[in-house]
Amino acid sequence: MNNIEMSKILISRLNSLCKEIAFGEYKKIDTEGLFEMTSSESYPEELSQLAESFGMMMVKVEAREYSLEQTIDELEKAKVQLEDYSHNLEDMVAERTEELSIANSELKRLADLDGLTRIANRRIFDEHIHEEWQRALRESAPLSLIMCDVDHFKLFNDTYGHQPGDDCLRKIARVLQSCMKRAGDLAARYGGEEFATILPNTDRKNAFQLAEMIRSSIEGLKIEHKNNSASDYVTISLGVSSIIPKKGLSPKTLIEQADRALYIAKRDLGRNACALWREENLDS
Numbered sequence: 001m002n003n004i005e006m007s008k009i010l011i012s013r014l015n016s017l018c019k020e021i022a023f024g025e026y027k028k029i030d031t032e033g034l035f036e037m038t039s040s041e042s043y044p045e046e047l048s049q050l051a052e053s054f055g056m057m058m059v060k061v062e063a064r065e066y067s068l069e070q071t072i073d074e075l076e077k078a079k080v081q082l083e084d085y086s087h088n089l090e091d092m093v094a095e096r097t098e099e100l101s102i103a104n105s106e107l108k109r110l111a112d113l114d115g116l117t118r119i120a121n122r123r124i125f126d127e128h129i130h131e132e133w134q135r136a137l138r139e140s141a142p143l144s145l146i147m148c149d150v151d152h153f154k155l156f157n158d159t160y161g162h163q164p165g166d167d168c169l170r171k172i173a174r175v176l177q178s179c180m181k182r183a184g185d186l187a188a189r190y191g192g193e194e195f196a197t198i199l200p201n202t203d204r205k206n207a208f209q210l211a212e213m214i215r216s217s218i219e220g221l222k223i224e225h226k227n228n229s230a231s232d233y234v235t236i237s238l239g240v241s242s243i244i245p246k247k248g249l250s251p252k253t254l255i256e257q258a259d260r261a262l263y264i265a266k267r268d269l270g271r272n273a274c275a276l277w278r279e280e281n282l283d284s
Contacts, residue, residue: 117173125188137245144207144242153193204242235272
């Protein structure tokens with residue numbers, strides 16, 4: 001057997017030994033036959049060193065595997081905790097988002113209301129009358145407006161004070177709001193002691209009937225007003241206008257007509273009255 005063949009056998013047996021060590025199956029084996037193939041007496045010592053090196057390497061590998069398994073286990077636990085936290089965070093975000101949405105809706109609602117009377121403010125009145133005007137224009141439907149003014153309100157404040165005056169306006173606003181029965185109806189504080197109601201799809205007859213009901217309800221509150229020339233109680237005067245919008249006209253037309261009718265209710269009817277705008281009123 002030549003040296004080349006012996007070397008091949010030696011390498012083959014060393015490879016087998018390495019595999020045994022790698023798979024943790026190494027045990028003491030008979031190496032005599034292995035090293036009879038060479039005259040070098042250093043092979044058994046080198047083999048022992050090789051085996052020892054492989055053994056130490058396996059210990060390190062096993063220790064590393066244990067550390068890796070432990071790390072993976074810890075990572076799995078951390079993953080579960082992170083998923084739980086993520087779900088909790090999603091719930092918290094959803095809850096906060098809902099709360100924020102509710103808060104924003106409430107802020108918008110408050111921004112749409114008059115601070116004193118808690119009915120629609122002038123800005124909402126202006127927006128609403130333009131929207132309803134455009135709708136009535138498309139549908140060729142009637143749109144009515146009632147303008148209201150508290151009779152001798154300055155005298156009421158001078159006599160009873162501003163706090164009772166504020167309470168009086170709040171009570172009047174509640175009456176107006178309670179008379180708005182249909183979608184699209186709007187009661188608003190127009191300014192100071194003036195109020196207005198927008199009545200879509202309402203003709204002049206029904207608008208006037210509603211105005212008279214409002215007038216009667218306000219007087220029925222029996223809020224004392226000894227300096228009111230029209231009654232012993234707080235009263236209001238109302239001007240009613242109704243129109244079917246068409247091109248060339250605008251909401252301003254409706255407002256001006258109701259305002260003129262209100263003036264007639266005060267000047268010609270002695271207050272605590274309702275006046276309906278008609279074309280014949282142009283000469284008034």
